Amino acid sequence: MLYIQDKESKKNNSSDQEFDIFLFFKFLLRNKFLIGKFSLISFLLGIIFSFTIKNVYEGQFQIVLKKDEQQASAYGSFQNIIGLDKTNDLKTEVGILESPSLLKPILKYILLSKDSEDISNLDAKFFSWRKNNLDVNLLKGTSILDISYRDEDKDLIIPVLQKMTLAYQDYSGRTKRRREELTKTFLINQIDKYQKKSSASLKAAQDFAIDEDLVFNNLNIDENSNLIQNNSLSTTNLLQTNIGFERDRVKAANQLKKIDLQIEKIKNxxxxxxxxxxxxxxxxxxxxxxxxxxxxxxxxxxxxxxxxxxxxxxxxxxxxxxxxxxxxxxxxxxxxxxxxxxxxxxxxxxxxxxxxxxxxxxxxxxxxxxxxxxxxxxxxxxxxxxxxxxxxxxxxxxxxxxxxxxxxxxxxxxxxxxxxxxxxxMRPKEVILKYKELIREAARDEKTLISLEQQLRIIELEGAKTEDPWELITEPTLKNKPVEPSRIFISFSFLVLGTLLGVIFSIYKRRKSDLVEDSQNLENFFNVKIIENLSSTDIKLGSTKILFLKKFFNNLSGERTVLISLGEFKEENSKKLKKLLTLDKSNDKTLMIKSSLEFMDDTTDFENAFLITRVDTLKFKEIKELRKRLDFLNLRIKGIILMY
Known part of the structure; x- marks a missing residue:
């Protein structure tokens, strides 16, 4: 805390915390001129500094990251299989558009345009340039990309933005061509594989049916069905494939159960x-x-x-x-x-x-x-x-x-x-299971082959289409006024910094001086209240404050009371006060005013002790020493009289 308090007297509640804040504001008011000097000087330095910084200009454009729905459906079945990104992963797309592979040529152009710039070590410079000069963001809830570029060279911004638009539009077509190439290669390889696999599985099912006297039915594959969905082979229909004689067996078994139930019911x-x-x-x-x-x-x-x-x-x-x-x-x-x-x-x-x-x-x-x-x-x-x-x-x-x-x-x-x-x-269980397995495998292979051939035709048709590049919503534009530096912000920041330095210096100065400065600090230290505040004009016969003090001391319990003076006093005021506060002779009580040194030499056993001092000249060192001595005498200050 800013002010020292008696550890025994601290109270952890909200009222004490508010009281400390009040003391802090009083401290600021006492040092307002010193803090004001720091603030003013810092504010002027901020204004001067803001005019030494070069102006930074900004330009921007917006582009739509268009996704063709038909194209997405054509490739969507193979996105994860062949390692392509998902069509709706716009964040991944933005990451690619910020990558060095697209933007490093732009940086090289910028460095070459500035004759003094060194184009070596582009990799190290790229990330710093992207962080400080470029903003690439998706507008929330849309597929619109907003690109902003900042530079001190106002004439360079529009050419740089134009090069970026060309690079992005070229990338959109390049991505489509690369996707087509990968997908076609994948499909051709898979079709060749499944042609052989389908023929082998079909022959195995037919041979097994002949050997076991089973009827081999056509697979009846629907060429319009799409087998590949959600990146996995759907075998729902194939798992439902059954064999005719097995259906007859199951049907007969159910009929027998039904007949038995009917006979039992009729008997009952x-x-x-x-x-x-x-x-x-x-x-x-x-x-x-x-x-x-x-x-x-x-x-x-x-x-x-x-x-x-x-x-x-x-x-x-x-x-x-x-x-x-x-x-x-x-x-x-x-x-x-x-x-x-x-x-x-x-x-x-x-x-x-x-x-x-x-x-x-x-x-x-x-x-x-x-x-x-x-x-x-x-x-x-x-x-x-x-x-x-x-x-x-x-x-x-x-x-x-x-x-x-x-x-x-x-x-x-x-x-x-x-x-x-x-x-x-009836057939043995092993024969039925084996035949069903062969039928399912043959049907699955045939259906997969048909689906792959359909997908290849769709990809070839998509490749023949001419696709428009990503559409520019706004052409590259340059803001008329510089976006940096913000001279008001810089000046205000310097003002805040100067004020903070002024407060810190004031605290340092107060701690170095060790002055108590505020009566509240004194009350907190001794955990007592101020009884009275006396000025030089109050120290006279008939003064209401003097009369109050005399009455106060007369009403105290105990016969011996001492006023311990601490700090610097005018000797004249001290003598007057000692004379005015002398108690009536008819009263057996004794009131003495002694300096802290006189009090230490006095052997009188005092029952009450009060402090009389000035806070503007009193130091924490003095009151700490006094309290230490009072603790040895098992005596505590019961009140404070302030002089000013």
Whole structure:
């Protein structure tokens, strides 16, 4: 820290830190004239220095790093295989455009244009020149390259930029030609290799099929498919290639599992007549016999009978029309004529009521006859339906058992047939695996060959096209005003440097003088407060400050108090103060004012000690010595009176 403090009195909190900053600003204010001199002199030197530096001018142009999408797709499959850069790697492209291979001829031209320049050791000079004079940057989010060149020779900038545009445009065409050459060489070599490999793998698959009595199918390679994607061979379709007899074997095995499940399900069926009918109908032979349909019709009739019985039981005496309808659906009742008789009675009753009242004897007789007929029809309908229901139940279980037996027998017969077919297509596991491996290899080689031939045709077509060089967005231009030096910046930097030197020198000067300078430093050192500030005019009888001090010392606990004077005082002021601060005789307390030397020679056992001093002449050495002696006496300063 700038100011020395008592280690025991330091407090690590924010208030102390703010207080130190306040002291620092007070220190700057006390030394403002010295710091100002340093700042002014440094600022003037900065202005003079800025005018001694040569002007630096800047020119720039922008160019598009164009990428042809069709060309990119043609080469993209082989970028990593043949060692070419990725088409979208613009950062790599920028690195090439900054490389010595492109820019060293430009530097040589610049050095030759400056007669005094030495063109030897271009390699060593190149990197320094590129760092200090050239900026090559991609505009963010685009493929636009911004090139800026700086030089002290204003007339040289435009010619240099023009040469750079020609070099970059020539490089764009050279890259395309080199890519075509490498790709064609690679494809021709690979086509020759895969022609031989494809013929050999195809012959091996055919020979193996003949030896093992297998059917060799055509590979059916799609010439429009692209095998090479993402720099790796895609074998998804080839891995799905299967062999006909293996498919038949797998199909037969699945059918056997299905038949076993059906047989087990049929055996476990009890009251699930609908499921049994479904299984029976799914077996062609049983469906042709009609047994599932017969059982289904019986079940439907049984359901109808139950519904009719429920309806008859729920009918009241007046629901004659519903009763006639149900009776008409029962053949035995129709044959007996009961439904028609009831209908005729209703018709006659309607006719009579049109002529007579209900009290007529004919109407009364018809109503009684209708009641008897409807009761008879209801009883006979219930009887006939129950008889039919009983007959259906008697035949139901034998039919269901018959359907189960026939279904199981048919499925077992079908299972034997499928097992025979499965055994006919069985081959040893090693034969199947070997044949599949040969088929996949032959198909993969053939497809790779087709893809390589397609790529070679595309590359040859691309090579026949004439490609435009990279497009200039802006022509090389020169800024009218120099970009360097920034005289304002240089002058301001010198001003800041001068101010900093002034502050450092002021700190050095203060430390060398060892003066306390500020009352706050004194308070921090002894960890006490200033009791009072006294000027020469305050040291007089009746002064409020003197009266306050007398009252303060009178109220102190302890009988013996000493004021230790430290630093330079006017002897006259010291005598006046000693006289004015003399305590009342009626008071048993003693107050003495002694210099630091007198205090050391005094043997009095003081209970209170206070310091009286001037900060402008007081040195840290003096207060350190005083505190050291007070520590030996187990006495500490309780307050400070400042003179000024």
């Amino acid at each position: 069926l009890k009251d699930e007549v609908d499921e049994l009918i479904y299984y029976g109908a799914s077996i062609p032979a049983l469906a042709k016999e009609g047994l599932p349909d017969e059982i289904k019709e019986s079940e439907n009739r049984l359901l109808t009978i139950n519904q009719q019985l429920e309806s008859i039981k729920s009918l009241n005496e007046n629901d004659l029309e519903a009763l006639q309808y149900i009776g008409a659906s029962i053949p035995a009742l129709v044959e007996q004529g009961l439904p028609q008789t009831l209908k005729n009675i209703e018709s006659n009753l309607v006719d009579l009521r049109a002529k007579y009242t209900d009290a007529d004897i004919n109407i009364i007789n018809l109503i009684e006859k209708r009641k008897l007929t409807s009761s008879l029809l209801r009883e006979r309908a219930i009887k006939y339906l129950n008889v039919e229901k009983t007959n259906i139940f008697l035949n139901r279980e034998p039919r269901i058992n018959l359907l189960k037996d026939r279904a199981i027998k048919y499925l077992k017969a079908l299972r034997l047939e499928i097992e025979a077919d499965m055994e006919a297509v």
